[in-house]
Amino acid sequence: MSDGMFMCSQLYIAAWEGRTEEVARLLTGGGHPQGIHPGPCCTTGEVTAERSTLLHIAAGEGHCNLITELCHRDGTLLSAVNSWLDTPLHSAARSGHADAIEAVVRLARSSSVEEDRLREIVGGMNSDGDTALHLAARHGHGEAVEVLTKLAPELAEDVNGAGVSPLYLAVMSGSVRAVKAIVGCGNGDASAAGPMAQNAVHAAVLQGSEMVSLLLAWRPALATDVDTNQSSPLHFASSDGDCSIIEEILTQAPHIAYMQDSDGLSPLHAAPLMGNGPAVKLLLKFCPGTADIRDNHGRSFLHAASLRGHSSVVSHAGEYNVVSKLLSSGKVQVHIMNNEGHTPYDLIQNTTAFFSMVRLVVNLYVYGAQFRPQRQDHIKEWAGQDIVKWRVATSKNLAIVSTLVATVAFSAAFNVPGSYGPDGKANLNGNRMYNAFLVLDTVAMTTAVVATILLLVYGRASRPHRLWIGFIVSIHFLWLSLLSMMLGFFTAIAGTGDKKSTLTALFKLIYHGVYTMIMLLTGLTMPGSLTGVLRFVFGRKQHLMRRINRQYPLVLICAFNILLCIVINIVALAAVDITSNLR
Template sequence: MSDVMFMCSELYIAALEGRTEEVVKLLTGSSHPRGIHRGACCSTSEVTAERSTLLHIAAGEGHCSLITELCRRDSTLLSSVNSSLDTPLHSAARSGHAEAVDAVVRLATSSVEEDRLRETVGGRNSDGDTALHLAARHGHGEAVEVLVKLAPELASDVNGAAVSPLYLAVMSGSVRAVQAIVGCGNASAAGPTSQNALHAAVFKGSEMVSLLLGWRPALATDIDTNQSSPLHFASSDGDCSIIEEILTHAPHSAYMQDSDGLSALHAAALMGNGPAVKLLLKFCPGTADIRDNHGRTFLHAASLRGHSSIVSHVTKNRMLDNILNKQDREGNTMLHLAVQAGEYNVVSKLLSSGKVQVHIMNNEGHTPYDLIENTTAFFSMVRLVVILYVHGAQFRPQRQDHIKEWAGQDIVKWRVAASKNLAIVSTLVATVAFSAAFNVPGSYGSDGKANLNGNRMYNAFLMLDTVAMTTGVVATILLLVYGRASHPHRLWIGFIVSIHFLWLSLLSMMLGFFTAIAGTGDKKSTLTAMSKLIYQGMYILIMLLTGLTMPGSLTGVLQFVFGRKQRLRRRINRQYPFVLICALNILLFIVINIVALAAVDITTNLR
């Protein structure tokens, strides 16, 4: 530390700003520096805190005239290194100053001995990076061009992480830098974890991919430590133009499998990239039969992840009918996996095709129907039970006294929490309806009677307000009083009935608001327009709620409730007792909504 001569501030600033004449004056002593210094003049051996010399500073800032002057005075500066082992050439390359790079290399070629030239031009810093690595990493295309032209052998070097300049250039997104490096026939394309530059290029765009494949088509079949090819990467990302480019140069890469046995088609299916799946099947239809280490095809993968669009495409392709009922090593078909994952849309697509067998048992003797017991969500369970019932699915043969009631979700705790919240809502509705009876639309006359007394819309308002208050009070009693005092097995009955009363109370309150507005305005007033808006809003709300709560199609629910498969439904009721109750209440909900909408129409016509 005592032998280090730190750079004075005047010299540092002059070098940083490229003031060559001032630097020369400071070095010759004709301009005395301010501050404490050990000599009468400054020296080229002075360094910064990071041990960077004057040449490091000049090269990093791209001051070519200063670079030339410093090298004329002390050529050993060309091979000097700082604390990170960066040479001046590293500094110029990192900053992307192509002219400075050119100046340093040419000066080294003419000034440095042959045995030290490689050390100067191809020197490595503490990370094992050459100047070309740094220029490529930062995407300095012009600097890369200069380095490759003056020292093409650098393109074949890898750094301490076994990464090539080409890989870094691809990662930077600089097409110019990539073009310059691939101009060297012996350039390395190595990347981390045994990847090559093409692995990275698939995420940068088709231009980069075309450039690399045109230079070295064999990159398409290289694999990384996971045995993944560039096509695996491209298929997982889903860019069809890149996938097609790779398949054009290396169609057999579609058959390559990674360490898990997954093909590029598997990767596309797992990510739900439908267009990529279609493209891969078009180019290489034989890849549909490839199985992974679990014996699963790409359709198993799509079913497990819930990608219904891919399943729909496969079920419509006659050439792929042979894989629809294939079993993996555990005996599971894609229907087994979709049911186990609770993917209703996939199950619906598979069953509606009419090509999937619903009675196949896996190695544990379970049919798809048996796997519903693994579903944790109540609504998913109901939907799966209904749709499999409609399509004639079967349970495995077993003693009925061994059947355990579904316990995928603690719906008892949910009911207790929901009861408290719904009781608050029903109380508020009843309170609002009660107060509305004494604040009637149109107000009161001097005789204390309502001004709209005898008006049809006013009478409809009073009726609807009465229904809203009454049903709100009944819902509150059922939720708070009956729900706590009754037998545990009757709690659900009271809870379900209270929900219907609460919904009826809400509908009556909304419809009452509609009649109040309609009764106090004429046909051309703003209030009438508002009443029409309320009607449309109610209609949309009811349709949305009906769609969200419907466990499948209306036809399917009706078949489940009124179907003739009594033995199967009896078996369902033993394990899933809430399904039939849920289906019946959905139908009742629909009826109530139809009545509400009809009431709106009738009330409008009465006006």
């Protein structure tokens, strides 16, 4: 068969499996079945459908003995390329066979080939512009990268057709071993280039602090490089939120925190945009002066934190935590306007989540924020969520819950703890915990019935402006009924056992568990610190409060009712606690 013809299947399988002796027999004409091959023997010039030679196959599978045999038979195979312009060295590097890489390079250098041909074998580029080092680094083959950088350290200088260096690809693969091999190969001209003018540190900040440390120790100047958007690695790290990486970069070069991208955003803008509160705190700690930086629209990082409240990328809890940290840092003036004349208070209008909006309004009020001067008849009420639809849907669900609570409480009155005696009276009659159970059960049933009436009757028959009043009152009654039912259950447990019984111990355990749960829920729903909410509800800034009620009319109602709910919880829990101590 002439050179360039397709490879027979028997030769291909033998080469793929690394059977050196069988390949040698086939190439010399021995052991070939009659009728399978048209010629007297196979040749080294036969190729696969993708124009890969026997040496491509052997190198890709890591068969070093076969590589040596083939190169001794035909030295031109070392520089042969397939349809993708891959050399055998490319095949070995892509598969990560370090010993095969070493064998190919050793054979190429030991043969009497011209310098240009040797350069093609070792440093040749395929159709994508990748060298063998690019492929080994792209696939994260650390050992293969170590061998290539040892045998040909100059390969670390090359970039492929997309302008990407082997070092950047090694970082993207996540192989620390490969990164160490390239930065430690002793080639001071090694490239760290990536796409869109990025460098390897831009990629490393999304991989881990170990890679960032390696790269900055090798070449500290990488920290100050910017991409096509003028974003530094610190911009990337701040948006991701890994504080260990941010600290590593800032330790090398603190002035990077003042760099701004093409939109004028500093790393301190990027952190609150993504809701990374700890990153904001760290940046302010290292470089407090960055708090004064304004973007191209005149917005501070506090404006950015408020403005991005509408984004689904920013978690609502994260957004609130960020703004709280910014305000509590004491380094921000909350009344400053941007170039459009908006203060942070005005930008809350873009927040889509109700509780996020409430928390922002309360916190900005506590820290003295102001609205922009504006005609009051031009104010538009906050419309981040369709509260009306939410209230209607929630009312139906709450009505079902209140009905179930009333049913359970009614049934409990006829299945009292300790059962009934022969005279038809309760056996525990006169017991303080039993009496507490009766009171709590009565409260649970009564408040559940009232909540059901408010939700199903009053809520549908009253005028629109009174709908919210009935809805809020019904929530309080429903919560009181649920709380009474839970506490009634616990008092029933305590009433049926003595002070040293297991049931009493269980009562105390569950009681304190409920107390802890209620306190946690209260803390999660609080739109700020208790002191801050009290200042908001009972504050004396009447002019500002009127302005808030016009644009965010439900904030004051929400804050007041949360305080009322806290009072109800404390009174209910204290009453049960006192009753249990008197038992």
